[in-house]
Amino acid sequence: MLNRSQQPELQAIHKIDFVKPQQFDITSTVKLYFMKEVANDTARFDLYFDAGTVKGEKGIPSFVNSLLLSGTQDKSSTLIHEQIDALGGFMESGISFESAVTSMFCLRENVLPLMHILIDAIQNVAFFEREIDELVQDKKQGYLMNLEKVSFLAQRGFQQRLFHTSENYSKVANPDYYENVSSSQLKSFYRENYLEGLFKVVVVGNLEQDAIDEIIDTIGKWSKPTTREFESNIQNLPGNTHIEKEGAVQTAIRLGKILFNKTHEDYNDFVVLNTVLGDYFGSRLMSNIREDKGYTYGIGSMLSEYNKFGYFMIATEVASEFKDATLKEIKFEIEKLQTELISEDELALVKNYLLGQLLKSADGPYSMMDLYTSAQINGFDFEFYNKCIEDLHKITPERIKELAVKYLNWNDMTIVTAG
Amino acid sequence: MIEFERFKLKNGLTVLFHKDVTTPMVVINTLYDVGARDESEDKTGFAHLFEHLMFGGSVNIPDFDAPLQNAGGESNAFTSNDITNYYDVLPAHNIETGLWLESDRMLSLAFTEKSLEVQRNVVIEEFKQRYLNQPYGDVWLELRPLAYEKHPYKWATIGKEISHIENATMEDVKAFFHKHYNPSNAILCIAGNFELEEIKRLVEKWYGDIPAGIKPARILDKEPKQKEFREQIIERSVPSDAFYYAFKMPERRDPAYYIVDILSDALGREKSSRLYVSIKKEKQIASSISAYITGSLDDGLLIISGKLNPGKTFEELDKALWEVIDEMKKTTISKEELDRLLIKIRTEKEFQEEGLLNRAMNLCTFELLGDANGINEEREIYQSITPKHIHHYANEILKQTNCSLLKVKAINNAE
Helix, strand or coil: CCCCCCCCCCCCCCCCCCCEEEEEEEECCCCCEECCCCCCEEEEEEECCCHHHHHHHCHHHHHHHHHHCCECCCEHHHHHHHHHHHHHCCCEECCCCCCEEEEEEEEEEHHHHHHHHHHHHHHHHCCCHHHHHHHHHHHHHHHHHHHCCCHHHHHHHHHHHCCCCCHHHHHHCCCHHHHHCCCHHHHHHHHHHCCCCEEEEEEEECCCCEEEEEEEHHHHHCCCCCCCCCCCCCCCEEEEEEEEECCEEEEEEEEEEEEECCCCCCCHHHHHHHHHHHHHCCCCCHHHHHCCCCCEEEEEEEEEEECCCCCEEEECCCCCCCCHHHHHHHHHHHHHHCCCCCCCHHHHHHHHHHHHHHHCCCCCCHHHHHHHHHHHCCCCCHHHHHHHHHHHCCHHEEEEHHHHHHCCCCHHCCECCCC | CCCCCEEEEECCCEEEEECCCCEEEEEEEEEEECCHHHHCCCCCCCHHHHHHHHCCCCCCCCCHHHHHCCCCCEEEEEECCCCCCEEEEEEHHHHHHHHHHHHHHHHCCCHHHHHHHHHHHHHHHHHHHHCCEEEEEHHHHHHHHHHHCCCCCHHHCCCCCCCHHHHHCCCHHHHHHHHCCCCHEEEEEEEEECCHHHHHHHHHHHHHHCCCCCCCCCCCCCCCCCCCCEEEEEEEECCCCCEEEEEEECCCCCCHHHHHHHHHHHCCCCCHHHHHHHHHHHHEEEEEEEEECCCCCEEEEEEEEEECCCCCCCCHHHHHHHHHHHHHHHHCCCCHHHHHHHHHHHHHHHHCCCCCCHHHHHHHHHHHHHHHHHHHHHHHHHHHHHHHHHHHHHHHHHCHHEEEEEEEEECCCCC
């Protein structure tokens, strides 16, 4: 007779087989990472530029990023898009504080022709006035729409206070960004940070070495050696701030502080603490604030990482009448971690969960490459994850408590609410 | 080619097995043939609320998530107007924990008052977060009843109104479970590095003794053929005017479904599409415009939506939009344009099939449509479509009398 109340026996994970991408030097500072182990015809390539938002004034970095396919003297923006579509390419482009990336998803047979089209488009942007005006107008519409969202308002207010001591990281969009955008500013940012700012290339797909050689050859002509520098020692401004939004039925909460990235000795163990607190469905915050109280559809905590630092953040949208109650419960959960030892059972569950998630993050060539590059940013290899597995098996309840005391002091937190 | 094996248990459960020797994970995907279209009009939002309750503990297991997390796995689900789909992704060697959990909640739920109480609140917050507290968030709550008069697609998955969720009782919940959550109304797909015999043994072990139940008959109100143009204007505190043209289109099983899918791509999928080039790039009437289909199993919608640029009117847009549509109806599209649309579809499909979870979900969906192997036939269907087919359906679908138009007029522009 089947015993349905008894969980089947579990096996733990002790080892994960990582597949390391091949690495090529395009120049002394620009590297190409290549993952060939793809079972079907899909492929992706990413071009990384030292063109993040901290590198420029006002909205310039974001405008330039969106204008990369806006046309050259020889081709209109529509023609470029037609050519990309005719080869089945899906282009995505994104920008963060410290870098900008342009990615192409396609069939492997189309990687080279698409790369040539993309590189030609990016290297020869004409910055037509009409394209600039259209883009700035669209961005302004997007900005006005964002102002209607409490999540945006809270995130923006949080960013200003979190990066309090850094002008570059704390600046946020304002209506002024969309007036009198100068094309000479756009062009000079483009020259410095795109024409001379390529710093990494990633290729995933079952391609022959010839194709990789051609990519290196084409991009080699382009890239200049770059030295990238980043701010560190940024400090957040602790304390509460509320941003009023008339008519909102929910209140957005953002709460956190400046912390570290993978290079810090406490990083691996802090990841476990963060998971316990708010980074999985069964976390303390989800169990209490969603599954017990029903104040929210979701609440989570995270560790965001940059080249020289990181930050910790808790984010949620709650029924407006439960704003204070939610803050009280968040504080309660943090203090509980600082004063009470986590049970062996709960810690074992979180360890098993994290090991399973790491196994999943290494499943398939695309995930494997992303896992690799996220360690590589801080100069690590897959060794980093092997160390993670080791540390996970060693962590104790005392250590979780110690880190909660060390890093989650309520009075150090920047708290922003909007609603 | 996505290989799979199919077998059926005595209680009616359909099982698909997809072998992938490269993955260390296993996906257990369960599709229940129930969606918001199966709700009664005075109790909407129920299929979705129920999906939340499926995580509130089952008859022999008080907590669904913890044992799965302990096995290194995670789980989620979604509800649409047509189906409810649950999936677990966990390390392959712990497959039995997944089967244990999924089979127990198919057997019966715990039905605790606490779970119902809390999930009612969670869903109400979801309603607010996604539909009320977002600019344009309530558009589909307005557009559905405009486009559908009779068919239950006239309400959204989240429900017609919050009160329906607030009023859900334990009795309702139990009745819903007994009617829809039984083996004969489910399709299970397991994907991972296993042997078929092992999967057969494990599935029989965990699911074999679940009582069969009766597959509920589905008799839905058929949507009458639309004969008149419909239009509605709503005023909202949003930054720009927005438009939603909704054209009725054939159901998912109709071969014409694929033709209309391509038609929508030609109109407004990419930045080289006709509406985008004409209305955004050339005439600069809209700041955004796109066309897509809802992909629903019964008669669906082809939607053209977007936002107006400041100073532009709905009338200017309407004129320009019908010009593009009339051109589409008058002439056949070139081979070159069609090829461009087809290679995007092929590329997209190849990426979808790269992921293990997607493969498992899609196999279940195609099995629901009649045959899981449909997943392997789709590409050929698309490739067989000709400019003539598209021309025919452009004239069939893109008519005023087949169209419902929702305009969102911006008031008190915040600036």
